[in-house]
Amino acid sequence: MSRHSCIFLILAIVGASNLSMAQQAQVIDKVAAMVGSNIILQSEIEMQYAQYLAQGNKADEDFKCYILQQQLTQKLLAQQAAIDSIDVGESEVDDNINSRLRYMSSQAGGQERLERFLNRSLLQYKEEMRPSVYEQLKANKMQQNIVSGIDVTPLEVKRYFESLEKDSLPYFNTEVEVGELVVYPQLTREEKQQYRDRAEELRKQIADGADFATIARLYSQDGGSAPYGGDLGFSTRDRYVKEFSAVAFRLKPGELSQVFESEHGFHFLEVLERRGEEARVRHILIQIKPTQASLDRAKKHIDSIYENVAAKKLDFYTAATLYSDNKETKYNGGMLLNMENQQSRTTLIPADKLDASVFTAIDTLQPGQYSRPASFTDQTNKTGYRFTYLKSRTAPHQANLEQDFAKIKEAALDDKINRKLSEWFEGRRKVTFININDAYYDCDDLKIWLKDSGGEAVAQQ
Known part of the structure; x- marks a missing residue:
């Protein structure tokens, strides 16, 4: 995907989200469902649906049923995680959020562009994401605990395969x-020298007062960052090759590095800001041609x-x-x-x-x-x-144990895990208060949730 199309996608998502929020003014307090003491707002459903549409999917009101079903699942898992004292550390939440924001920033073309798209600072957006990410990570840990240690024996794989309808066995190309x-x-050192000299020449111009961003736009051969003055945004050291990280995380903000070599060519960089374990740097790259x-x-x-x-x-x-x-x-x-x-x-x-x-x-x-x-x-x-x-x-052949044991074993393991999860959810559903708004009463995805439970999983009028 090109940079322009990535930017368009983020703009579309943000635009659709803003439109969705405006449309939600009248329903912002409407409760879509309750799981125990936890509520799911209609606004949450609408926001996720707007993002679904913004990614190019066709309008499908039934997809809201799927979104709510996923939310119910997450709430139930997170609630049990709290009971079982399963917690998620602040560092885990930070790492997950930072990873998401790095991806979004790279798609948008840098932190500043992303902040303009979101109409808020990344710090503000990060805090808004935190409760949802925290709950999601707790739910994931709970699910992992439920299925930990599950494996299948060769006999179980054989029985699983024999239980499949012969006419429905997959066909492998x-x-x-x-x-x-x-x-x-x-290249030898002598062959590389012309590229090092070019990088040294550009560095000297900047050291003598030339504007770093202008030189980067004109001469840097990193196509991803050159249009943005060489700015790579905030990142942790693990995003870069080791030679780059060694320099970027040694310098203080405002310092200009010496020219150094990595597998990508000759660079020099400037650290713009430091924020905890992240650094915002800009660089200029001169690639080495064979x-x-x-x-x-x-x-x-x-x-x-x-x-x-x-x-x-x-x-x-x-x-x-x-x-x-x-x-x-x-x-x-x-x-x-x-x-x-x-x-x-x-x-x-x-x-x-x-x-x-x-x-x-x-x-x-x-x-x-x-x-x-x-x-x-x-x-x-x-x-x-x-x-x-x-x-x-x-x-090409139809699935058989002799040739496809590894694939069949994986399918058998998935089936065993799914059955274990289904049993767990059925047990928890029966003893948990679940209340679903009557607008979702006809959803096929939610039929199982609408059965009698410990809290009378009835429609909310």
């Missing part, structure tokens, strides 16, 4: 296990690795761990992970989910074969060389 070994060109000589060296290096692997003098997993420059895969023996299924960290990837260039590289390979080294450009426009390994290819 072609899946592959793929590895890659990547080599990026490494020379033809460095590309030739990288090609020669990867060709040598490929020859040793193809000749079975070195196995692929060891070679990737020792020589690959892809930090995301090298410690996994070079194997790509299915990023849509991060919990199980499976290496089985649907062929249609592969990057187009990777698919092309393995399309004609047989399991156990390697593509020849070829140049490529990664998602950050960094040029390098790689060769690809096809470990396995599974033909």
